[in-house]
Amino acid sequence: MNAMKHLAIIFLIIIIPNLLDSKEPSNDELFIIADKQYRDRKYDEAIQTYERILENGFTNGYVLYNLGNSHFKKDEIGKAILFYERAHRLIPRDQELNDNLNFVKAFTQDKIEEKKPAFLFFMLMILLNNFTLKEVFAFVSALFSVTLFCSILYHLKRNILLKNVMISFLTIFLLSGFLLSAKYRVSIIKRGVILMNSAQVKSAPSDEATVEFIIHEGTDFVLLETMGEWSKIRLKDAKSGWIRSETFHAI
Numbered sequence: 242m243n244a245m246k247h248l249a250i251i252f253l254i255i256i257i258p259n260l261l262d263s264k265e266p267s268n269d270e271l272f273i274i275a276d277k278q279y280r281d282r283k284y285d286e287a288i289q290t291y292e293r294i295l296e297n298g299f300t301n302g303y304v305l306y307n308l309g310n311s312h313f314k315k316d317e318i319g320k321a322i323l324f325y326e327r328a329h330r331l332i333p334r335d336q337e338l339n340d341n342l343n344f345v346k347a348f349t350q351d352k353i354e355e356k357k358p359a360f361l362f363f364m365l366m367i368l369l370n371n372f373t374l375k376e377v378f379a380f381v382s383a384l385f386s387v388t389l390f391c392s393i394l395y396h397l398k399r400n401i402l403l404k405n406v407m408i409s410f411l412t413i414f415l416l417s418g419f420l421l422s423a424k425y426r427v428s429i430i431k432r433g434v435i436l437m438n439s440a441q442v443k444s445a446p447s448d449e450a451t452v453e454f455i456i457h458e459g460t461d462f463v464l465l466e467t468m469g470e471w472s473k474i475r476l477k478d479a480k481s482g483w484i485r486s487e488t489f490h491a492i
Contacts, residue, residue, distance in 0.1 A: 355477035
């Protein structure tokens with residue numbers, strides 16, 4: 242009898258926590274639930290479910306993308322752009338995401354023209370924007386391994402062909418190292434999106450400061466510094482000033 246009691250206690254200790262845990266849906270199940278809520282046009286519920294997935298520590302480009310879609314359906318242009326931009330950092334080559342991002346940006350009130358960069362810099366930015374930092378790092382690491390392998394073979398066999406191959410890979414490796422450095426510098430640039438209907442951009446971090454210009458919901462910018470409740474920003478056309486930090490969210 243005692244043996245049976247011990248077995249019953251062990252059974253309860255093992256099974257009951259699992260039964261309790263099973264009541265909490267997994268991230269995959271939450272994603273399916275949120276997708277159905279979205280298709281049923283229950284956008285508020287879909288947003289809450291997608292946010293639960295993120296709160297669980299699971300950051301995924303497609304979750305962020307669907308969050309952006311849900312906010313767009315609610316005509317929340319600022320939040321739609323915010324989550325599309327966050328998704329773009331994780332899945333930069335997703336064509337549907339890029340199309341939606343460009344489409345939503347067409348609804349923003351501020352039409353800010355970016356200063357045209359030099360051609361080579363422009364091409365470099367296109368290249369960098371199509372890959373994540375992890376992908377560039379993996380590519381550079383693979384090139385380093387191949388270059389090192391060719392170098393070892395050359396020193397063992399002293400073959401002219403191997404020497405040329407080694408030099409070629411070394412050159413590509415150095416160039417890709419430059420790309421990795423550039424991608425890292427781009428990735429650490431802090432950016433934000435206006436979520437309020439409008440935000441006054443002032444000459445200094447003070448309510449009494451002069452209003453230089455006004456920007457509206459959905460406008461994105463580079464975040465230069467933060468001082469208390471104020472943040473200094475720079476727009477694509479190089480205009481800069483101070484806005485209240487409560488008017489935007491960081492990408």
